[in-house]
Amino acid sequence: MTRLAANLSMLFPEHDFLDRFAAAADAGFRGVEYLFPYAFEPQELRTALDDNGLSQVLFNLPPGDWEAGERGLASLPGRESEFRDSVIEAIRYAEALDCPRLHAMAGLLPPEADAATRAAHRETYIANLRFAAGELAKVGKTLLIEPINGRDMPGFFLQRQDHAREVLGWVGADNLRVQFDIYHCQITEGDLIRNLEIQFPHIGHVQIAGVPERHEPDSGEVNYPALIERLESLGYDGWVGCEYRPAGETRTGLVWGRAYGLTP
Ligand SMILES: O=C(O)[C@@H](O)C(=O)CO
Numbered sequence: 302m303t304r305l306a307a308n309l310s311m312l313f314p315e316h317d318f319l320d321r322f323a324a325a326a327d328a329g330f331r332g333v334e335y336l337f338p339y340a341f342e343p344q345e346l347r348t349a350l351d352d353n354g355l356s357q358v359l360f361n362l363p364p365g366d367w368e369a370g371e372r373g374l375a376s377l378p379g380r381e382s383e384f385r386d387s388v389i390e391a392i393r394y395a396e397a398l399d400c401p402r403l404h405a406m407a408g409l410l411p412p413e414a415d416a417a418t419r420a421a422h423r424e425t426y427i428a429n430l431r432f433a434a435g436e437l438a439k440v441g442k443t444l445l446i447e448p449i450n451g452r453d454m455p456g457f458f459l460q461r462q463d464h465a466r467e468v469l470g471w472v473g474a475d476n477l478r479v480q481f482d483i484y485h486c487q488i489t490e491g492d493l494i495r496n497l498e499i500q501f502p503h504i505g506h507v508q509i510a511g512v513p514e515r516h517e518p519d520s521g522e523v524n525y526p527a528l529i530e531r532l533e534s535l536g537y538d539g540w541v542g543c544e545y546r547p548a549g550e551t552r553t554g555l556v557w558g559r560a561y562g563l564t565p
């Protein structure tokens with residue numbers, strides 16, 4: 302049975318962040334994910350999880366200066382020391398929250414990047430991911446990379462599923478896997494079931510949202526029941542993160558999740 306995780310960066314915006322844990326549990330979720338935990342002390346988040354019987358399934362490494370438009374550090378030449386510090390900080394939270402997987406966002410290429418700039422990003426990305434995977438392996442955790450569509454994040458270094466596979470090959474770490482966000486894949490490349498099948502051996506986490514509005518999965522152009530059925534038949538036993546912006550009140554919009562154990 303597919304296990305759905307509530308993405309608390311997007312779901313339940315009706316509530317303050319720490320109250321979203323209870324709202325998710327009330328709606329039948331047993332797992333949560335969100336972009337960043339760093340505005341809170343690990344213990345506050347641990348309490349929110351424990352009070353509501355929830356597992357922390359995923360969060361991201363610190364992304365650089367998000368407010369200034371940065372979207373990850375992993376491929377940014379010259380920022381290696383900050384990236385290394387971000388890995389150590391993320392592990393501190395992951396241990397406190399018993400979170401088994403962490404996502405390292407790739408970061409943005411400068412506009413009009415030439416071949417030399419792209420090559421420098423690639424080399425930095427590989428070296429940084431090797432370092433992060435090594436540190437996470439010491440504590441038994443998985444590192445994830447996520448292809449993100451270039452319409453939502455123009456210039457994002459990692460956009461395609463085949464590029465993610467290449468990166469996995471270059472880095473060569475057993476605990477490095479792909480965060481397969483079906484919303485981004487549909488916008489960038491489509492052909493979802495075939496992409497899912499090819500990527501399946503490398504997938505460490507899945508996320509869903511309706512396309513193109515990034516609303517509920519039962520809105521828009523993607524046939525999620527068919528995709529989830531295919532994931533199950535492939536043997537996927539991980540979490541599926543509900544990473545969408547509700548069109549209205551979150552709980553009312555969760556009716557689509559009844560088939561997967563939610564109780565809206
Ligand atoms: O798809 C997304 O946007 C997220 O999974 C993420 O980690 C970066 O924003």
Ligand SMILES: [Mg+2]
Nearest residue numbers: 447482508544
């Ligand atoms: Mg995502």
